[in-house]
Amino acid sequence: MMKVLILGAGHAGGTAAALLRQYGHAGPITLVGEEPIPPYQRPPLSKAWLKGEADADSLALKPLEFYAEHGIDFRPGVRAVQLKRSDKVVLLSDGGALSYDILIIATGARAIALPIPGADLPGVMALRTAADAEQLKAAVGPGKTLAVVGGGYIGLEVAASGRALGAEVVVLEREERLLARVARNALSDFFRSYHEAHGVRFELGCSVVAFEGEGRVTGVRLASGQVIACDAVVVGVGAAPNDEIAADAGLETARGIVVDLDARTSDAAIFAIGDVAHRPMPIYERMFRMESVPNALEQAKQAAAAITGRPRPAGECPWQWSDQYDLKLQIAGYPFDADQIVLRGDPATAKFAVFHLKGDQLQAVEAINAPPEFMMGKQLILNRKPVDKTRLADPTISMKEVAA
Amino acid sequence: MAKITYIEHDGTEHVIDVKSGLSVMEGAVKNNIPGIDADCGGACACATCHVYVDEAWLDVAGWRSATEVAMLDFAEEVEENSRLSCQIKVTDALNGLVARMPQSQR
Numbered sequence: 001m002m003k004v005l006i007l008g009a010g011h012a013g014g015t016a017a018a019l020l021r022q023y024g025h026a027g028p029i030t031l032v033g034e035e036p037i038p039p040y041q042r043p044p045l046s047k048a049w050l051k052g053e054a055d056a057d058s059l060a061l062k063p064l065e066f067y068a069e070h071g072i073d074f075r076p077g078v079r080a081v082q083l084k085r086s087d088k089v090v091l092l093s094d095g096g097a098l099s100y101d102i103l104i105i106a107t108g109a110r111a112i113a114l115p116i117p118g119a120d121l122p123g124v125m126a127l128r129t130a131a132d133a134e135q136l137k138a139a140v141g142p143g144k145t146l147a148v149v150g151g152g153y154i155g156l157e158v159a160a161s162g163r164a165l166g167a168e169v170v171v172l173e174r175e176e177r178l179l180a181r182v183a184r185n186a187l188s189d190f191f192r193s194y195h196e197a198h199g200v201r202f203e204l205g206c207s208v209v210a211f212e213g214e215g216r217v218t219g220v221r222l223a224s225g226q227v228i229a230c231d232a233v234v235v236g237v238g239a240a241p242n243d244e245i246a247a248d249a250g251l252e253t254a255r256g257i258v259v260d261l262d263a264r265t266s267d268a269a270i271f272a273i274g275d276v277a278h279r280p281m282p283i284y285e286r287m288f289r290m291e292s293v294p295n296a297l298e299q300a301k302q303a304a305a306a307i308t309g310r311p312r313p314a315g316e317c318p319w320q321w322s323d324q325y326d327l328k329l330q331i332a333g334y335p336f337d338a339d340q341i342v343l344r345g346d347p348a349t350a351k352f353a354v355f356h357l358k359g360d361q362l363q364a365v366e367a368i369n370a371p372p373e374f375m376m377g378k379q380l381i382l383n384r385k386p387v388d389k390t391r392l393a394d395p396t397i398s399m400k401e402v403a404a
Numbered sequence: 405m406a407k408i409t410y411i412e413h414d415g416t417e418h419v420i421d422v423k424s425g426l427s428v429m430e431g432a433v434k435n436n437i438p439g440i441d442a443d444c445g446g447a448c449a450c451a452t453c454h455v456y457v458d459e460a461w462l463d464v465a466g467w468r469s470a471t472e473v474a475m476l477d478f479a480e481e482v483e484e485n486s487r488l489s490c491q492i493k494v495t496d497a498l499n500g501l502v503a504r505m506p507q508s509q510r
Binding site: 044330 | 474
């Protein structure tokens with residue numbers, strides 16, 4: 001019987017294991033994870049979990065017993081160190097080795113560390129794992145100051161949760177505006193004023209040159225010479241794919257492991273899914289790497305379907321979400337080649353959407369407290385139907401009518 | 405604790421004991437029941453945990469929130485008794501609940 005080995009027990013790897021069983025794969029499944037706990041949801045780490053609204057059990061994708069009950073050999077606390085494709089064997093960090101007929105690489109991405117003095121001081125942390133989140137939770141609270149390096153979604157979610165826990169929060173961003181890599185001005189400005197109204201301080205256009213402190217971080221030094229005093233630092237400046245094991249084994253990589261529409265790599269016996277994969281996205285006629293739960297789930301489905309001989313899942317519109325304070329941000333698509341922005345609704349009401357169009361085709365939408373704009377936008381992005389911009393900009397015309 | 409019957413679109417039934425405090429969605433996901441994907445993990449952001457709640461249980465299951473109403477408005481195959489299962493908290497009172505899945509979720 002076909003032996004499936006999954007490297008990486010995150011959202012993608014854990015889901016692939018469960019789906020293989022759901023789709024009827026009867027052979028052995030081994031799931032290898034570096035962390036000490038079974039697969040869990042990472043998104044709440046910066047949101048509900050950090051604020052104490054979700055516990056460890058609710059984070060787990062499945063209860064620990066699930067794996068044994070479904071014949072999934074879950075091996076926590078080990079990492080793959082080498083892939084020997086010619087022997088179909090993976091060498092592990094504990095000295096062991098595992099053979100496979102089918103390999104799924106789901107090793108994810110790691111937080112990028114800033115290469116500056118003090119980056120290894122206690123109190124300077126990333127937010128990627130449950131262990132990181134425990135450390136952060138212990139460090140924030142009333143009377144504490146949290147410095148957040150990076151004004152992206154992780155940084156802003158941590159800022160919002162930090163405020164909810166009573167900490168002072170200062171966000172340090174290299175660019176002149178927030179969400180510089182991912183959003184456009186209307187949204188950047190909105191988030192900035194919303195966070196400021198909730199007591200978050202921003203230092204924009206600043207360059208962090210060092211973390212200072214004796215034995216523990218006490219401040220962040222900027223290029224201007226200014227030192228921001230703090231009790232803890234979260235660095236959220238992006239992530240890099242853990243694709244080295246694949247690249248070393250000669251699999252094709254390009255900012256991630258290159259895969260096809262079935263999530264299959266250049267080696268027919270090997271799949272790559274989730275944050276580590278550089279994958280085709282037909283609606284945009286290009287390949288790229290995504291860091292999101294929906295992407296991890298979609299690719300887990302693609303791989304599980306290909307392995308069990310089920311039809312490939314229908315094409316999807318990529319999407320993601322973020323919760324900050326009472327704001328629900330839902331994003332569909334990516335604004336590739338967008339040449340026009342349409343604002344629908346008034347940001348002052350905290351209920352609006354920013355649409356990104358290429359000609360009359362919708363490429364992406366960022367919806368704040370606006371589920372209809374998100375849901376309909378997602379459909380329009382997927383079916384590539386031309387959109388009337390004037391109607392789209394008019395909130396008195398319902399999204400259903402706009403899309404009709 | 406409540407005994408909940410999840411029925412897949414093809415009629416396959418799964419009877420599960422779900423702990424109070426979890427959502428009806430979590431009861432399905434943690435037991436690997438097909439048809440409830442719950443991409444967003446319960447944030448009411450994706451509408452992939454859509455179920456039909458048997459009429460008798462609609463009141464007991466509680467009312468839809470404004471966000472849930474808005475999300476359901478754009479989901480597929482929505483009926484009067486449609487709910488997002490991530491928004492239904494399990495209590496003892498839900499013992500016997502039957503939740504059916506739409507064809508779009510399989």
